[in-house]
Amino acid sequence: MTKVSITVDGVLHESEVEPRTLLVHYLREQVGKVGTVVGCDTSSCGACTILLDGRSAKSCSVLAVQADGSSVTTIEGLAGDEWHPVQAAFKECHGLQCGYCTPGMVMSAVDLLSENPNPSEAEIREGLEGNLCRCTGYHNIVKSVALAAETMKGGK
């Protein structure tokens, strides 16, 4: 077992993990952040996307030991008293069907908008290329991200 200290959604956790523990399993099983889901488990679908030190990463493709000393934001840590503008926009535009890809889509969209606050439709689609929606509900997802960009520009 290896000791790790990882800040998850603002709270520091000191834990013992096996080196082979994937970050997504650590988050779900040791910290209880079950909002982050395991999708394909092959690095393809992006459902397990979190922010690792502020940048999007697939938590099924990171070992918990690699995240030692880092700060993780999961879908559960995004909202304050109100929904994050990206979450609100997904609700408003119905940017989901079955909802399984949603935690990852939202986290990728947050990362995309932090790099590019004013993306074109093509840039939104490219920015989300690491996330798959098996319902193929991309149209409303792209609309949601465009709306979130608008809201966030308004200083919300």
Added chain:
Amino acid sequence: MIPSKFDYVRPNSVDEAVAALKAGGEDSKVITGGQSMLPLLRLRLAAPSVLVDCARIDEMKGIKDNGDSVTIGAASTHWDVLNNEIVKTHVKLLADATATVADPQVRHRGTFGGALAHGDPAGDLPAVVVALDATFEIAGAKGRRQVTAKDFFVDYFTTAVGPDEILVSVTIPKLGKGWGTCYEKFNRSANGWAIVGVAAAVKVEGGKITEARIGLTNCASVPVRASSVESALKGVSASATEIESASQSAADGTRATSDLGADKEYREHLMRVLTARAVSCAAGA
């Protein structure tokens, strides 16, 4: 799937990392971003006894301007490379190819050196460093050695980096005045691997091509240069028709295979088409 058990060490220097690799025996493996390693571990296609995490070794990070060349630490992420002003200004071909690697999440974690040392023939970056005649610095128990790009890639997933060695950095010569570059990649799905990719650097003087360097992705077990096109381009005018005609020999010397993505004949067709496109774009034709 859950990886099989391994030990994990995170050394602070290259020397410590080399010692850890040696101590771990022949089943020890280097990891940096882990974006190729984690999928292999999960499928249990790799089952190392020890993982030596080199992601936090200062010497292996950072990008330096040496005047006539640029040195990139092997543990620099694709994200570091893409957002680096030295790379954007002096090694634009690398920035352009890196932008096509996988997806944003993978580019945030995956490393430049890891992608090269992994030796995947479908990776985008090997063709770039082969086209640009890069030099690789490798550290081992016996000290450091320099290997040219031509000798670095040995076979499928096999490079000059020995089992107890570490790729420390890669130095890429700057191209200078008159050169243009372009990376053309053909794939059929978002974040898919290249079916064929072409990295081209072309020097144009007085409307004529005086030198061309072309690296091919996924056309053999290792990245190869399209040498016969490079020769055929010398002295021709930088026009689309002349470039297209010179590009007809792009598949010479390649050893393309047939797989689910494309058969051999189709890959060879793509080599000709994409070489013409990449050279035309690089030459401003």
